[in-house]
Amino acid sequence: MLQRAALLLAAGGAFALAVLASADDPADGPKQLPVPEMAFNEVKEIAPGVFFRLSSISATDPKVPFGGSNHTWIVFKDYVVVVDANFPKEAADVVADIKKTTKKPIKYVLDTHHHGDHAYGNAVWAKEGARIIASKPTARLLKANGPKQWEDAAKDRDDLKKSELKQVDVPFDDEYELKDEAQHVVFRAFGHSHTAGDAVAYLPRHKILCTGDACVNGAFNYMGHSDSASWVKCLEQMEKLEVDLICPGHGKVTRKDLLATQKRYFVELRAAVKKGIDGGKTVEQITAGLDFPWYKEWTGAGVAETKMNKDNVGHVYSELMGKVDHGRLGARPAPLDWRAGVAPRRDPAGE
Numbered sequence: 001m002l003q004r005a006a007l008l009l010a011a012g013g014a015f016a017l018a019v020l021a022s023a024d025d026p027a028d029g030p031k032q033l034p035v036p037e038m039a040f041n042e043v044k045e046i047a048p049g050v051f052f053r054l055s056s057i058s059a060t061d062p063k064v065p066f067g068g069s070n071h072t073w074i075v076f077k078d079y080v081v082v083v084d085a086n087f088p089k090e091a092a093d094v095v096a097d098i099k100k101t102t103k104k105p106i107k108y109v110l111d112t113h114h115h116g117d118h119a120y121g122n123a124v125w126a127k128e129g130a131r132i133i134a135s136k137p138t139a140r141l142l143k144a145n146g147p148k149q150w151e152d153a154a155k156d157r158d159d160l161k162k163s164e165l166k167q168v169d170v171p172f173d174d175e176y177e178l179k180d181e182a183q184h185v186v187f188r189a190f191g192h193s194h195t196a197g198d199a200v201a202y203l204p205r206h207k208i209l210c211t212g213d214a215c216v217n218g219a220f221n222y223m224g225h226s227d228s229a230s231w232v233k234c235l236e237q238m239e240k241l242e243v244d245l246i247c248p249g250h251g252k253v254t255r256k257d258l259l260a261t262q263k264r265y266f267v268e269l270r271a272a273v274k275k276g277i278d279g280g281k282t283v284e285q286i287t288a289g290l291d292f293p294w295y296k297e298w299t300g301a302g303v304a305e306t307k308m309n310k311d312n313v314g315h316v317y318s319e320l321m322g323k324v325d326h327g328r329l330g331a332r333p334a335p336l337d338w339r340a341g342v343a344p345r346r347d348p349a350g351e
Contacts, residue, residue: 033206033244036253041067043097046245046253047206049075049183051101053094055086057250059219059301059308066337068117072210072247073098074203077182079107082125083201083210084118084249085132089159091121095128106130108178110187111168112212112249113195114141115225115334116153122166131169133176135189138197139168141330149333156336190214190238193231194222196330200238207244214238215262217251219299222334223312227326228266228319235263261298268292269303273316287313 036044040056051074055067068086071094080102085091098106111119111134119142122132134142146165154160170176176187189199194213201210213222214234243256269290276286290304290313303309318324 032255033208035245035255038252040064041093043101045101046247047203047208050203050206050208051075051098052247052253053097054252055090055250057218057220059299059306066117068121069112069212069249070247070251072201072208073101073106074183074185075102075104076107076178077180078104080104081178081183081185082106082109082130083247084112084212085109085121085125087117087157087159088121088124088163089157090117091124095124108133108170110134110199110201111138111142112200112210112214113198114138114146114330115195115213116149116160116336118212118249120150120153120160120163120165122168123163126166132166133170133172133187134168135187135197135199136171136173137189137192138195138199139171141195141197143167145331145333152333153336190234191230192227192326193234195225196227196326198234202241202243204242207242208247209238209241209243209245209256210247211238211249213249215246215248215259217246217248217254217258219295219301219306219308220250221262221265221312222308223315224334225329226315227329228270228316230326232263232266232270235259235266239263265292265295269312270316270320273313274320277317277320283314283317286317 033047036046036052038044038054040054043051043053046052050072053071055070056064057066058064068090069084071086072083074081080098086094106125106128107130109125109130109132111122111132125132150160150165172187174189178185184203184205186202186204187199188202189197198212198214200212200214239259245253246256246258247253248258272290273286276289287304287310292303295303
């Protein structure tokens with residue numbers, strides 16, 4: 001009880017101080033929510049009743065343990081809504097953190113997509129009484145391919161061996177809304193981006209957008225299940241929303257301009273690959289020739305340096321050569337931790 005009270009006092013005090021500091025700004029117009037400075041696995045209240053937990057990740061340092069997805073939870077009048085399910089072990093850690101911030105029951109959890117670090121903890125949340133919400137394509141991928149992918153993934157993760165794959169309870173088409181006098185969240189599926197089933201959570205009262213892996217803050221873009229042209233269009237739809245803060249699937253909370261930065265990566269990557277194809281270059285030659293100085297400033301990693309980007313060039317190359325059937329992507333799993341040094345197998349549609 002004392003631990004929970006201390007966390008609530010610290011979180012509330014920090015948020016109040018940030019708001020007061022913002023109120024001292026002489027500029028006219030509504031004040032933006034402050035961008036929190038956070039350490040890995042830390043929890044902060046980023047808006048009244050809205051909490052964010054930063055999970056550990058690094059594109060270049062294998063010493064940093066991969067903590068799965070970030071989490072946002074929203075405290076409604078009578079219940080809690082959580083964005084993303086993570087792996088079972090990390091899901092249990094987040095449940096414990098949520099219980100330090102509120103006594104209200106966890107009623108809903110959104111799987112932003114079907115990948116293990118965003119959906120394999122579903123059973124943990126279900127044991128807390130939560131219902132799993134996801135887009136219909138995500139529900140389809142978890143049902144059709146999930147059991148075999150879970151079985152394969154469980155060979156390398158003890159927490160999966162001790163848990164089970166929980167399917168989606170509430171699939172939705174384009175939009176699903178939750179609203180009461182305390183909070184308002186809208187789940188939106190804009191189309192095929194990181195996966196065929198990506199969904200985001202938009203909090204219009206607070207101008208917060210939780211993007212899952214449709215937008216990440218760093219060199220964390222796995223594109224093996226993506227439609228890169230559609231992904232650009234989805235980000236453009238997100239840009240039309242009124243947003244103060246982006247809570248990405250991986251990486252730190254930041255401002256709305258992350259959407260434009262994320263979009264720039266795909267636009268310039270597609271252009272570079274197209275230029276290479278027109279010049280008769282191989283995937284390896286195209287990758288070696290990539291030079292986006294702004295990308296290193298953003299992520300801390302050179303665009304041609306990480307294994308992730310090398311795989312992404314190969315995927316975009318296959319797309320532009322007409323070798324990808326986007327409707328079949330997701331039949332084979334994404335890597336549980338793509339830093340492992342073993343390239344994920346391509347879907348048959350991408351070979």
